[in-house]
Amino acid sequence: MTVRKAVVVGSGAGGSIAAMELALAGWQVVVFEKGPNHFANLDGEGPLRTAFSNDDLKMNVRHFAGPDPLVFPRTWRPPGAPATAHTGAVGELPQLVGGGTVHWDAKVPRFWDIDFQQLSALGPVPGADLADWPLRYSDLAPCYDEVERLIGVQGDVGAIPEIVVKHAPRAGQFPMAPGAQQLASLTLAAGAAAVGLHPFPFPMAINSQPYNGQQACNDCGFCSNYGCPVVARPAALIPLRRALRTGRVSLLPQTMVTKVALAGSAATGVRWVRMTADGPVTGAESADVVVLAASAIETVRLALLSEFPDASGKLGRRLMLHSFLDGTAIFLDRRMHSHRGRSTTQCAEDAADPDFPGARAFAKANGLPYIRGGIMEFGGSQDPISEAQSYQTLLSFVRESRPFGTEFKQLMRSSILRDRLAGCSLVGEELPYLDHTVTLDPAVQDVFGLPVAQVTWSTGRYEQAAQQFYAPVLKSVMSGAGAAVALAVPGTIDSGGLPVGSHVMGGMMMGADPAASVTDGYGRVHGLDNVYAADGSVFVTSGAHNPTNTIMAVALRNMRHLAGTRS
Amino acid sequence: MRWRFFTDHEAAVIEAATARIAPGPADDPAEAGHPGAREAGVTRYIDMMLGALDTLDGPAPMIFAGGPWSNRHAPGPDHMASFLPLDPVARIAWRRRLEDWRQQYRQGVADLDSLTGGGDFTNAARADQDRILAGDAVGAFRPLLFEHTIEGLYASPEYGGNRGLAGWRDIRYPGDVQPRGYAADEVELSDGEDPLTRSGIVADVLAFLSGL
Numbered sequence: 190m191t192v193r194k195a196v197v198v199g200s201g202a203g204g205s206i207a208a209m210e211l212a213l214a215g216w217q218v219v220v221f222e223k224g225p226n227h228f229a230n231l232d233g234e235g236p237l238r239t240a241f242s243n244d245d246l247k248m249n250v251r252h253f254a255g256p257d258p259l260v261f262p263r264t265w266r267p268p269g270a271p272a273t274a275h276t277g278a279v280g281e282l283p284q285l286v287g288g289g290t291v292h293w294d295a296k297v298p299r300f301w302d303i304d305f306q307q308l309s310a311l312g313p314v315p316g317a318d319l320a321d322w323p324l325r326y327s328d329l330a331p332c333y334d335e336v337e338r339l340i341g342v343q344g345d346v347g348a349i350p351e352i353v354v355k356h357a358p359r360a361g362q363f364p365m366a367p368g369a370q371q372l373a374s375l376t377l378a379a380g381a382a383a384v385g386l387h388p389f390p391f392p393m394a395i396n397s398q399p400y401n402g403q404q405a406c407n408d409c410g411f412c413s414n415y416g417c418p419v420v421a422r423p424a425a426l427i428p429l430r431r432a433l434r435t436g437r438v439s440l441l442p443q444t445m446v447t448k449v450a451l452a453g454s455a456a457t458g459v460r461w462v463r464m465t466a467d468g469p470v471t472g473a474e475s476a477d478v479v480v481l482a483a484s485a486i487e488t489v490r491l492a493l494l495s496e497f498p499d500a501s502g503k504l505g506r507r508l509m510l511h512s513f514l515d516g517t518a519i520f521l522d523r524r525m526h527s528h529r530g531r532s533t534t535q536c537a538e539d540a541a542d543p544d545f546p547g548a549r550a551f552a553k554a555n556g557l558p559y560i561r562g563g564i565m566e567f568g569g570s571q572d573p574i575s576e577a578q579s580y581q582t583l584l585s586f587v588r589e590s591r592p593f594g595t596e597f598k599q600l601m602r603s604s605i606l607r608d609r610l611a612g613c614s615l616v617g618e619e620l621p622y623l624d625h626t627v628t629l630d631p632a633v634q635d636v637f638g639l640p641v642a643q644v645t646w647s648t649g650r651y652e653q654a655a656q657q658f659y660a661p662v663l664k665s666v667m668s669g670a671g672a673a674v675a676l677a678v679p680g681t682i683d684s685g686g687l688p689v690g691s692h693v694m695g696g697m698m699m700g701a702d703p704a705a706s707v708t709d710g711y712g713r714v715h716g717l718d719n720v721y722a723a724d725g726s727v728f729v730t731s732g733a734h735n736p737t738n739t740i741m742a743v744a745l746r747n748m749r750h751l752a753g754t755r756s
Numbered sequence: 757m758r759w760r761f762f763t764d765h766e767a768a769v770i771e772a773a774t775a776r777i778a779p780g781p782a783d784d785p786a787e788a789g790h791p792g793a794r795e796a797g798v799t800r801y802i803d804m805m806l807g808a809l810d811t812l813d814g815p816a817p818m819i820f821a822g823g824p825w826s827n828r829h830a831p832g833p834d835h836m837a838s839f840l841p842l843d844p845v846a847r848i849a850w851r852r853r854l855e856d857w858r859q860q861y862r863q864g865v866a867d868l869d870s871l872t873g874g875g876d877f878t879n880a881a882r883a884d885q886d887r888i889l890a891g892d893a894v895g896a897f898r899p900l901l902f903e904h905t906i907e908g909l910y911a912s913p914e915y916g917g918n919r920g921l922a923g924w925r926d927i928r929y930p931g932d933v934q935p936r937g938y939a940a941d942e943v944e945l946s947d948g949e950d951p952l953t954r955s956g957i958v959a960d961v962l963a964f965l966s967g968l
Contacts, residue, residue, distance in 0.1 A: 225843045229877065242823030243835055243932035246911035254819050257849035259907050369940035407937025418824035418934050443843055464844040466813070519962070522951045528945035573910035573929055580961075587960045589772075591890050593777040595786040595901060596957040601927045602790070608928070636848055675964050684967070735836045 191216055192420040196459050196476040197448045197745045198491065199223075201288015201425050203724035206336075206744040209428035209513030211480075212435040214752035219439050219474055221461060223483070226283035226442040227378050227416065228426060231286070232433035237426055238403055241291075241416025241664050245572045248415050254292050255285035255630060260636035264488070265687050267647040268624040276633055277686050279644045280510050282484045282691050286442055289484065289691065289737060290424030294413035294532060295394040297342055297738035298564055298571070299333055301356035302326035302540060304732040306318035310560050311543060314651055317620035318507055322729040323701050323710035324746070326357065332474030334360055340424045340741070341400040343367050350387035353538050361401050367534070368397035373525040374535040374568030377518065380648050380670025381567065384662075385546075391536040393736070395422040397571060402565055408530040413569060424737075426720060435680060447471075449495040449626040456719045462637050469637055478719045481697075483725035485680070489627040489696035490642040497677035497718035504707050505628055507621035508644065509731035511692040512564070512652035514614030515665040517606075518672035524608045527570035533612065535567040540615060540659055541733035548658060555654040563733030565666070569612035577744065582683075605674075613667050613677070615659055616692070618733040620651050627696050646688050692736050697726035708739050712747040723748055759924050760807025761858060762799075765878075771799045772878045774905045783882070791922035798908030801917030805904070806861060809854040811845045816840070819850055821914045825934035836932075840958045857900070864897035913914045 191746075193216050197207045198220040201357070208218050219644055229238040247253040255261070256278075263279035266272060282289040303310040305322040344363035367390035378388035395412075396405045406421035432438040447497070448460040458475035481488040491504045497504060539545055542564030543552075552560040571579070580600045584592035603609070630643035648656075660677040667675035678690040700706025703715040712727050713718045723744040725736055732739065757963055759767050764834060775783045780792025793799075804818050811817040816839040826836040842850060868877040871888045880888070908917030908957060911923065912931065918924060925933050 225846075238824070240820075240840055242821065243934055244821055244823070244836065245911050245914060246907055247820050250907065250911075251819060251850075255846075257846060259849040259852050260845055369943040370849070372944055372946060375944060395809075408940070408943050409937045410934070410935050411932065413943055443845070463894060464848070466847075467843055517965070519965075521954060523946055523948065523950050526942075529938040563959055572908055573924070573927060575907040577910060578903070581899070581906065581962050583964065587964050588957070589890075591886055593889065594886065595779055595784045598778055598787060598790060598792065598926070599957050599963060604927060605952070605962065610953065629867040636845055674966055676965055676968055678873060678968055 191686070193477045194475070195478045195480055196221065196474055197480045197482060197712065198459070199438065199482035199484065199722070200286045200429060201282070201287060201482065201484060201723065202290050202482070202740045203744040204288065205425035205428040205432070206741050207434035207480045207482055207723045207748045208267070208438055209230050210748035210752050212432040215437070216752070217437050218432065219441065219476070221444050221447040222440065222442045224442065225285040227530045228286060229354040231426065231430055231440070233383060237405070237420040237423060238419065239416060239420055242418050243409060243411035243415060245574045248292070249575060251573065254285055254416060256281060256284040256554045261641070262633060262635070263642045264630045264633050265645055265646065267686055268645050274685070275415035280473065280486060280688050280691060280693050282693060283511070285439065287425045287429070291416050292414050293424070293737060295422045296335070296390050296533070296566070296735040297394050298536065298538065300326070300734055300739050303356060304730050305329070307375055307730045314558055314620055314621065316649070317651065318623050318702065320705070321730050328741050329746060330358070330360065332745045333738065336738055336741045336745060338364055340394045340427050341365060342394050343397040344392035345390050348389040350389060352387065359409070363392060364402060368406055368639055369530055370396070371527060371532060371568045372536045373527045373570065374533060376525070376612050377567035377613050377665050377670045378535040379665060380666045380668070383669040384665045384668065386537045386539045388535045388537045390585065391534055391566070393531065394424050394530055400659060401427050403679045406531060410528040410530055412531045413533070416600060425463045432748055440538055440709040446491060447494065447637065449491065449720060451495065451717070456720045464636065478721065480721045480723050480748070482722070482724040484724050485693040485696050486627050486642045486644065488722055488724055488726045489502040490629065492697065493629050494639065497714060497720070499707070500703055501705055501707060503705070506623045506626050507695040507697050507698055508627055508646060509621055509694040509728065510616035510646060510688045511620045511690055511731060512619045512648055512656065513690050514617055514656050514663060514677055514731040515617040515680050516615070516667060516675070516677040518611040518613050518667035518670060519674040520609045520611065520671065521673040524604070525570065525611050526608060527568065527611065528572070528601045532569035533566045536703070537565045537567070540565055540662065551658045552654065557651055557654055560658060561733055562655050563616040563618045564735065565663070566612070566614050566616065570607055570610045573607065577601060579606050582636050611670070611672070613663055615663060616715040616733065616735060617652055617655055618732045619696070620649060620697060621730060622649060644688070647686055648679065665733065692731070694725040694731050697722040698729050699727045700729065704739070711750045720746065721751060759803050760811035762803050766861070767799055767803065768863045769868055769877045772885060772910070773868060773889060773901060773958050774798045776882065776889055776904045777902055778909055793905050793909060795919065796909050796922040796937065797917050798905050801908030801911070801915055802904050804916035806854060806858050809851065809858065812842060812850055817830070817842055818915065819967060821912060826912065826914070826932055828931060828934050831934050831935065834914070836912060860897060860900055864894065867894055
């Protein structure tokens with residue numbers, strides 16, 4: 190057997206799985222990672238070590254997990270607007286070894302069966318480019334199981350409600366039992382149950398017991414948006430480590446792939462650039478196969494920089510970023526102390542059901558065949574710096590003549606937006622639209638002089654209707670939990686329409702028909718013999734759930750197929 | 757006191773201005789018993805940050821504190837006290853950012869002085885200082901100074917502010933607790949009743965939020 194060689198672009202959820210599958214099949218693999226590596230002992234045997242810490246400033250203000258928007262910006266505009274509305278951070282994911290699984294809250298709900306067959310199961314929606322995936326939930330279920338065992342997931346199958354079992358049946362119990370439940374999460378879950386919803390412990394890829402040689406989470410409280418100081422949620426680091434331990438994989442941090450080199454319909458390798466103290470250094474790496482896993486927006490950017498064929502006209506279209514509804518429950522009688530424990534330990538999936546009570550009628554009244562919300566996340570808060578920034582903004586509205594001073598400090602001591610707050614949000618399904626796109630920005634360039642990703646996106650009519658329907662439901666949950674103040678507003682309310690959040694999907698949709706999709710049933714780019722996408726870019730729909738474990742499960746399925754057919 | 761970036765006068769103006777944004781006992785009678793920007797060392801925080809421009813290429817510019825923890829709540833060394841080297845791309849970003857901020861501070865102090873009758877912001881009465889800071893003439897400098905005041909109060913003390921954990925103590929925030937973490941009961945159970953009166957600025961902000 191000839192040893193084959195792959196280049197994998199990106200070391201996050203998809204890239205780590207690709208590297209592992211191909212390396213275990215005997216391939217040589219070179220993994221390029223644009224960002225730095227903040228982990229030690231990646232290819233060793235003992236526990237992983239890290240430079241991450243519970244440091245609000247480093248993580249939430251100073252871009253330690255990158256990308257720093259001063260050197261790697263993106264631009265955004267709404268569809269139909271010719272001018273750039275924002276230059277800077279747009280739908281960013283961390284840029285470093287481990288990718289989005291470094292900062293994530295490690296939530297791993299599964300997509301539902303109807304997400305993979307959305308067009309045939311639920312029918313078309315005017316204005317949207319709905320389609321079925323070239324795979325079914327039942328095809329993916331074993332890969333979900335395998336990913337859960339691989340990275341380590343806590344949850345309780347016995348607590349999963351009927352509607353979830355119906356749409357995402359599981360073969361067995363989670364590898365680990367749920368850990369301690371956050372007070373804010375329990376409080377909101379009680380409110381959810383009181384209004385007829387079905388809350389349960391949020392499945393999450395965090396160790397509740399020692400697993401994969403990493404310690405159990407000790408509930409330090411700095412979870413979402415932080416790198417874990419004890420690496421109790423290693424996620425992509427586990428497949429990456431398995432890959433490195435074969436001895437056939439090299440990992441190149443701080444090295445950005447700038448182009449896939451094509452000769453006719455075949456890729457011959459990649460070109461790369463690396464910044465040094467003396468300026469950029471460039472080079473090339475040959476490969477038999479190139480796998481793009483730079484996350485949806487950057488993978489599309491690289492495809493465009495490489496001038497991939499695009500027979501369907503859909504390359505870079507159908508970008509899906511989820512439609513977030515942010516709920517804020519404020520308690521005036523007691524504190525929620527959400528600085529303790531993993532955040533958001535309870536969820537409910539009722540709102541992912543198109544037959545949620547009243548949803549069909551509301552949709553019809555709005556001229557839509559149906560609407561879906563998405564998974565509700567109960568719990569979480571913000572840390573003091575973000576809290577203080579919120580008051581800085583609020584004071585400019587309510588105290589124009591002196592928006593600072595003792596009243597700022599009184600707000601900080603009241604802690605209405607931290608210690609008395611319980612987050613209650615909804616991760617809304619977003620439909621695919623042909624005019625939600627990633628293109629190359631004609632004017633703005635990154636630190637290497639390459640055009641940055643230009644994101645064209647806005648909240649669609651379907652998503653707005655779903656938000657209008659579900660905002661009162663979120664409020665009833667919070668009121669039912671005893672909150673004195675309950676707010677539910679679109680995540681974009683403060684941003685002027687700029688997308689918020691970091692669920693990034695689409696742009697390289699999978700499909701059997703080369704005339705109607707960008708990649709084939711296993712993520713190979715139509716029109717190219719040996720180039721694959723293995724991240725969220727291949728998604729056909731966005732689901733109504735946090736996407737990362739689905740990225741990993743789809744990558745596992747597709748890369749195993751690649752290893753089997755090309756070894 | 758020696759400053760890394762500020763002149764003595766610039767430091768005095770920043771000290772006076774940040775004490776208006778986040779006053780302490782010496783600055784506002786309402787803050788008796790509550791340390792503010794002055795007590796937390798906010799000026800030192802900002803000066804250390806702007807001064808980091810001179811050490812970006814060195815082994816430990818004061819941009820990213822190290823890890824994995826400080827041992828603030830346990831015996832052992834403070835790993836956050838050693839700062840991390842920057843990679844070459846981060847150096848470029850931080851050079852751009854800090855050069856811009858230095859210029860904004862230099863200009864901002866000059867503006868605060870020139871908006872004061874006597875030409876020295878530190879000599880103005882507190883009410884006049886508030887009026888100048890709240891006015892449009894300081895432009896984007898107030899939001900920048902406010903953001904950095906927030907960081908100097910509530911960021912980890914390794915960055916030069918939050919002296920003696922003054923910022924965190926005033927808001928009953930424990931900060932980082934690794935490697936101790938929390939026990940299940942501390943996570944799951946309520947600490948009990950702790951009623952907050954809906955009055956003053958709290959009432960006004962809650963009313964504003966409820967109207968969103």
